[in-house]
Amino acid sequence: MKLVHDPIHGGIELDDFAVKLVDTPEFQRLRRITQLGLAFLVYPSARHTRFEHSLGTFYLARKITEYNPEIEEGAVYAALLHDIGHYPFSHTLEALYPRHEENTRRVLREGEIRDVIEERYSLGEFLGFLKHPLVSGDIDADRMDYLVRDAYYTGVAYGLVDLERLIRNLHWDGERLILKEKGIMAGQNLLISRSMMYPTVYQHHTVRIASSMLCKAVELEGVELEELRKMDEVDLVARLRASEKKEVRELISAIENRRLYKRVLWSGKKLDEETIKELRKELESEFGHLALLDYPEKPRFEERNAFVEFNGEIKRLSEVSPVVRALVEAKESNWRWGIYAREDKVEEVRTFVSKRLK
Amino acid sequence: MKLVHDPIHGGIELDDFAVKLVDTPEFQRLRRITQLGLAFLVYPSARHTRFEHSLGTFYLARKITEYNPEIEEGAVYAALLHDIGHYPFSHTLEALYPRHEENTRRVLREGEIRDVIEERYSLGEFLGFLKHPLVSGDIDADRMDYLVRDAYYTGVAYGLVDLERLIRNLHWDGERLILKEKGIMAGQNLLISRSMMYPTVYQHHTVRIASSMLCKAVELEGVELEELRKMDEVDLVARLRASEKKEVRELISAIENRRLYKRVLWSGKKLDEETIKELRKELESEFGHLALLDYPEKPRFEERNAFVEFNGEIKRLSEVSPVVRALVEAKESNWRWGIYAREDKVEEVRTFVSKRLK
Amino acid sequence: MKLVHDPIHGGIELDDFAVKLVDTPEFQRLRRITQLGLAFLVYPSARHTRFEHSLGTFYLARKITEYNPEIEEGAVYAALLHDIGHYPFSHTLEALYPRHEENTRRVLREGEIRDVIEERYSLGEFLGFLKHPLVSGDIDADRMDYLVRDAYYTGVAYGLVDLERLIRNLHWDGERLILKEKGIMAGQNLLISRSMMYPTVYQHHTVRIASSMLCKAVELEGVELEELRKMDEVDLVARLRASEKKEVRELISAIENRRLYKRVLWSGKKLDEETIKELRKELESEFGHLALLDYPEKPRFEERNAFVEFNGEIKRLSEVSPVVRALVEAKESNWRWGIYAREDKVEEVRTFVSKRLK
Amino acid sequence: MKLVHDPIHGGIELDDFAVKLVDTPEFQRLRRITQLGLAFLVYPSARHTRFEHSLGTFYLARKITEYNPEIEEGAVYAALLHDIGHYPFSHTLEALYPRHEENTRRVLREGEIRDVIEERYSLGEFLGFLKHPLVSGDIDADRMDYLVRDAYYTGVAYGLVDLERLIRNLHWDGERLILKEKGIMAGQNLLISRSMMYPTVYQHHTVRIASSMLCKAVELEGVELEELRKMDEVDLVARLRASEKKEVRELISAIENRRLYKRVLWSGKKLDEETIKELRKELESEFGHLALLDYPEKPRFEERNAFVEFNGEIKRLSEVSPVVRALVEAKESNWRWGIYAREDKVEEVRTFVSKRLK
Structure with a gap:
């Protein structure tokens, strides 16, 4: 077990398998891929990298599984590695090249890291985990980490999210992460935060x-x-x-x-x-x-796929929250x-x- | 000049006239009126009082006038005294008695504090300042302070607001505080924050x-x-x-x-x-x-009276922001x-x- | 299980037994005992009470036992109740009356709360837990909570302490809480913080x-x-x-x-x-x-009884840290x-x- | 006037002259010089650069002169440029090459930036400002910024300093920045913070x-x-x-x-x-x-040159504070x-x- 200090989450514990994954050249390369590309030209302090973000996503994914032990552990390691295929300056060059997700799969297939993964998982199995809702949903560990982290590093208040309330209220039903009623406000807040970070930071x-x-x-x-x-x-x-x-x-x-x-x-x-x-x-x-x-x-209207439990029924968050519905319109209007x-x-x-x- | 420490704003400077106002029994009584009434039964740490909030509102009002020196100084002192008529447990007993604003006017008319006010202002003139947009608008010093303060004391993240960006972008046009384009996102954030604090804290x-x-x-x-x-x-x-x-x-x-x-x-x-x-x-x-x-x-739909400058025109924030429009609907649905x-x-x-x- | 929101620790989980203890009139009375007595006359925002502090101490004690499961659980509930005997305005009236610890024991003996305690513990056994190092040591859950909490509510930066590093590095040797080498700096920081809060807040x-x-x-x-x-x-x-x-x-x-x-x-x-x-x-x-x-x-020189593990030996923190030694002198000089x-x-x-x- | 967002200080205002200085290649190069060299290998989030730190130092220097308008403005711009000569990875390579201060002077003499400086100052005059206590004292804008900034980016709590109290209590006597009595505790805190950041971060x-x-x-x-x-x-x-x-x-x-x-x-x-x-x-x-x-x-014992006003006399902080005296000993013992x-x-x-x- 190894402990990594992080200003967002405090101490991030890495188990032995996670340490092995982190200690590969493929993962260490993320230290030299900035999280927000060229945003530092507007927010000079936004110099954080995909490395910290990946550790933070792993931390949150682990937390969510503590409340939902039925989630397969592989999804937690997928959270750690989900960004390993990013190009230099993150999303910037995706205007010219295929989206990074394809490259993530190739890096996992070809790199030294493959040997580490295969100590526990078959490659095919592991690649499947990359699509797990824990790390590729609308309210997932990835988004929770990057919103809070980007807010912290840019100093823009809009990305603040009540991570604890979200995590406590995410329930895994075997297929999806469902937000319980007590967490709806926090979920709505996450989507609002994201929509406000767009024009302010990401699309400045x-x-x-x-x-x-x-x-x-x-x-x-x-x-x-x-x-x-x-x-x-x-x-x-x-x-x-x-x-x-x-x-x-x-x-x-x-x-x-x-x-x-x-x-x-x-x-x-x-x-x-x-x-x-x-x-x-x-x-x-x-x-x-x-x-x-x-x-x-x-922009894609991803807000539509967050699910909540409301009065005993599973609904889309956008059905329950007029504000979330409004975000769709807002996004169009900010394009x-x-x-x-x-x-x-x-x-x-x-x-x-x-x-x-x- | 006196300096009061405050965890929200840092040091709050009180000029001599403000010190005199604060040193009256009427103002000191606010130390024994909790800001959120009985909310401490749900959020035990919410023990802050109208006293701190009044100082904080004064501080923000002063800041806004630094960017808008044409605002009459009396409005800043009105910000300090705007809550002096609150009953015990703040809004709680307004279900039985007239709203506190009437009492604020009476306290100012009858108390020791009247003598202090009249060193500078006629009473009628001062009572007029209580309705100044600086302290009774939709985006005003009062609301800015209480949202951030209530968030701080309850630990509920939703009340966080980018005060600096708001303050820098409020422009006094002689009649109204208009939000400049660069502040629209921060203004929208304030109204969202307020709408989320309602069900979570104020109307829990x-x-x-x-x-x-x-x-x-x-x-x-x-x-x-x-x-x-x-x-x-x-x-x-x-x-x-x-x-x-x-x-x-x-x-x-x-x-x-x-x-x-x-x-x-x-x-x-x-x-x-x-x-x-x-x-x-x-x-x-x-x-x-x-x-x-x-x-x-x-709930009243106060969100409608926030004005913004957008592409050179003065508009209501709700015209410009679909999210703010959605808040109106959201409020109804939370009642x-x-x-x-x-x-x-x-x-x-x-x-x-x-x-x-x- | 019940969840209480707290701005310092996030969500504080209360198990059923803790809920029963909290739901007694003796414990609820703590809501009306301010943590810092009359300090709000200097730091107006310092309106927090022994109630929140008691919950926070319980939370930290629980955390420490998660790393040290050999600590008897009774000590954690003692952390919850350790301040139940405080007089109005906390330490203020101890200049006239016996220290509150004696009253704590009497309240536990005489109150409704006794019945709750005796569902699990004999009274004598429980009174013994009140002296457990978890709650009455030099680096204990009580002190950790009040320093950080008092700093938060007064806005005085000196009380900030790295709680996570402390908790991870406290080791129970069956008799004492020993600070491991990696936690020494954090322990020193706690004692420095305390010494700086004295003249600035507690003895202002x-x-x-x-x-x-x-x-x-x-x-x-x-x-x-x-x-x-x-x-x-x-x-x-x-x-x-x-x-x-x-x-x-x-x-x-x-x-x-x-x-x-x-x-x-x-x-x-x-x-x-x-x-x-x-x-x-x-x-x-x-x-x-x-x-x-x-x-x-x-002032008593309590800093002398913090124990640390240093190069494999158990030592007093004051032997290891020249700064802690200096605090003794500093305290005298601030009296x-x-x-x-x-x-x-x-x-x-x-x-x-x-x-x-x- | 231009506004730069910064998570530590909020909005940093740059006047036109500062903008010109910042817009030179020499200054922009600082974006690619990390503040803490290779510390990110231990604290992955410590990716901040000399660029942000320089802006922050400028901000604090400006603040100090607002309370001390007699300080020459050139010293504030020197605060902006004081680190312009740093090598890649900041102090790391100073083990092999001359300290960066000499290079700072050369850059100012040779770069495009010289032309900008000479719009207002003779070069000799400006080089003199680099030694001004505002930016090269023991309690100065440089140190205030880096401690708080390094704490923020590493997540290590020890660097937290009450900047507001420090700034309000620094008095320029024409030759030195003297800390007024009300600021002594904050000054002591700064030196303690620095001494704790050494073994924890800088010399890890x-x-x-x-x-x-x-x-x-x-x-x-x-x-x-x-x-x-x-x-x-x-x-x-x-x-x-x-x-x-x-x-x-x-x-x-x-x-x-x-x-x-x-x-x-x-x-x-x-x-x-x-x-x-x-x-x-x-x-x-x-x-x-x-x-x-x-x-x-x-380590050099720089703590000895902080001056304070105590009971009407100017003293060294180390004479007044036994804790600061102890830091000298502590430093030796950490080497x-x-x-x-x-x-x-x-x-x-x-x-x-x-x-x-x-």
Whole structure:
């Protein structure tokens, strides 16, 4: 047994098997993957990594199983490893590459860590645990940890959640984690917190700008998925700094010196796919890496799959709580796409775009 | 200048005039009026008083005026004194007596404190400040302080609010406090927090039961408004303990020993006034002080009067935020009335009521 | 099982036996005994009571036994009841009456609570648990709770202690709680915290003045020990307010309106017992209740009895830590006695005393 | 004016001049210099950087000058820039290279930042401000920020300090920052906190081992001071990973995968310089990079230069506080030197050393 200190949860106890998993190069690499990507350009203190978050998720998953001993233990170790496939700067590069979940499965299949896992589980069995509601539900250990942790490190109050009340009131019915009536308010609070962290931190426009710049640099550099998926942030940044392409070096230097592009356009009005594609092409041929189109996916309405026990019946939290229902609408209304350009090009791009989009 | 330590705001500076106001018997009496009435029967640590809350409200009001120096200083002192008319156990006895605001005006008119006020203000002028948006708006110093303070003392996480962001973004337009765009999320958070504190703390059913018992005791004892309005909690409790009526002594003793009545009925279905009146009379004639009908007013939808600046226009926060709109609905849906009875009478009362209400 | 919310420890679980103990009038009375007596006159937010502290001590004692299951369970319930004999305003009146520990034993012997205890323990056996190191040692559940709780309610940072590290590192050797090497720093921190809370909160001169005034009022009123020991703060204050003696009414009114006496003299120089006695008599005959001599006992050096395991040997913490040794000296050097007088008498008393003591 | 969010201080306001300083490449580089070097190998959450700390120090320095407007404003900007010369991993490499203060002066002399500084100050004048007691005293803005920040990020409770009480009670006498009597306890607390953070965090033996390994890697790689002083952590780590020397690659990989050397010897007994030198040489010729001697300087007793006003006289805090005096002794007693070796070499090295040192 080993004890790791953590400012969020106090002492996190790691049993011997967890220690072995943590002591693999694959897991230690998470120390060099920041939890919030480039958000530190807005919240300088947000320097925490997937490593601490993974330990914290493991801790909460363990706690939940203490109240629900029927949950298979493998799901708790899956909580520990659920983020092992993240690319450098976490979600940032998922705009260019497949989502990290696929890479998580590959890392577990290929890495040294596989040998450790197979001391206890078959690989197939373990990969199954990654989809366990303990770690991939709407109210799960993953989300509980990251909301509180991101709030702590950014100093944004909205992520505060009553973890104890949640954990005490999660009941495993063999298939789902159901929130008991006494925990409904805390569950609602978690979903509200998440919805408020979105525009404030995760989708902050400055973070979006910097992320678009990084994506462009990586794209121009032509980093292969096979390379990227094993890189940590030192590898990627060193590669970009040393690029043979001037544009790449300019972009990474602009990010690192916080000379970020500015918004030319910022809109909640949808475009059809064709328009997006063309606009992107035209911007590129006209301005190269100096103008960027950032058109993110619409947020998914995951709030709908949290289940609660209410007056003896199992319901969706959104049926019970008008506030949670309202969050769906709120999310749509907070969605934005943007066009960004280097400061000296803003006017030129604006003229170009306004002609093009009128 | 005097410095008072406070766990919420750190050091609260009192200027000489504020010290004089605080040093009156009327203000010192607030030390013996608990902020949350009988909520300590559910949250034992909620023993804070109107005294600390008044200092905290003053502190925040002062802060807001630092960013808005055009606000008249009298409003800041009104923030200090806005709760001076509270009865023992704060809102609890407002079910029987006029709301405390009327008493606040009377205390200011009649007390020693009037002499202090009149060193600077005419009484009429000062009474006007009590209605200033700084202290009686929907996003005001009063609410900011009590939410955070009540969260701190109960340990309920929902009351946490980003005070700094709110304060920095409140703009006085000569008539109203308008929330600037950067503060909208914090304002929404304040209203959400309030709506979540309602069922969890302020309207917790056990608090409602104990409060109904106290109201009954005071009613039976026949405490006159003229007496009550100057009492503190020592006066009132000592009076009830020493009552000549056995029922009164029984009720106060049951509250103090936490032998509380139980719920016979707990419903969100409205009754018409006539039915309420009759039912109350019948319960009383049948069971005396052993069964209590508690039919609170519907919550007011105060969330509608918070103003924000959004894309250059002044709007209601509820127009801008679907979540705030949802709070209105949520409040209705959390409203309940109840019938409570002494544990040994519960079955008997249930039979009686179910016949009566079918 | 019942869950009580607490801002310090989160959810405190009470098993059925604990619930029965808590549900006695003797235990409920603790809700009306403030933890820090009159300290709220300096730290207005310090309104917490022996009730919460007793629950918190129980919680920590339970935690320690989870790591040390050999500790008899009776000691955990003793932790819950260890303060049941406190007088109104906690330690304040111990200057006039026997220390509260004797009363704790009497309450347990005489109250309704005895019947509950005897469901599990013989009374003699249970009284023995009150001296268990779990609750009456130098690093024990009692002290751990009150330091952190008092810090939380006063807002004074010095009481913060790493409870988790302490609890994990306390080892029961059958006779004593020994601090393991990894916990030494946390143990040292606890003793430092305590030593810093003394002058800042517990022995703050304004608290000492108000306490001396209350003692005088109670003494003049002639409250018998047999009465006092069952009183709560409502009883005592109501009695003093209604006193037939004008001096008593004046004193309690001065405390409640915070018109406190002022320091005439404040000194660290010892007096011999004879001088104290005479001086007190003379002050009384000359000034009655308007001048008070406050000569507290020297602090006890309890820091000496904390045991630690260091390089495989059991040692006193003071042997291992030069800082803890220094605390002994510091305590002596912070000790003061004082003479206080009503503001208008200060000069007169000063003249009298300076003649008398030269 | 720009507002930066910070979890320690809330909103940090940057005036236009501060923004210009922050927006230089030299300052932005601090985002890639971790505050506590390799401490994250023990406290995984300690990923904060010199960037946030510099902003925090600026914030506190500004606050202190609000109470002491006579302090020259240049000292506040010096607080912002005081750490600009840190090498990658902060103090870690100061065992091999000159202390960072010299580099700070060079960066200010040579960088883009010089142009910004010279808009307001002559360079010589500004370099002088770096020695101002506001930022290089024993109780200064630098120390106040790092203690609280390091406590926050490690989760170690000992660094908590009552910043508000300190700041309110620091008085500038034209030459020194003097702590007023009301702040003595808070000042003592700061020094105690610092002394407790030393063994717990800053000098934790595992951090010392990893730091020794990094020093060896850098030494073997032969990084020139001229290169190092401009590097950030990406530069240095990428360089070591890509080294032509197998030993260097082994060392950095061992650190990154947390396969750290183990203690062969850990002692508080001094050695003379000659012995150290020889022992180091012998270890190297026998074991190469597989055994490391780590002999740190004795801690300096900086606690002696904090000044306080006590009974109207200026004294050293150590004269007034026996606890602070004890800290000097405690520091000596916590000092250790060590020999570390790769796990498979521990026994061999132990045999070698025990012969050599007997």
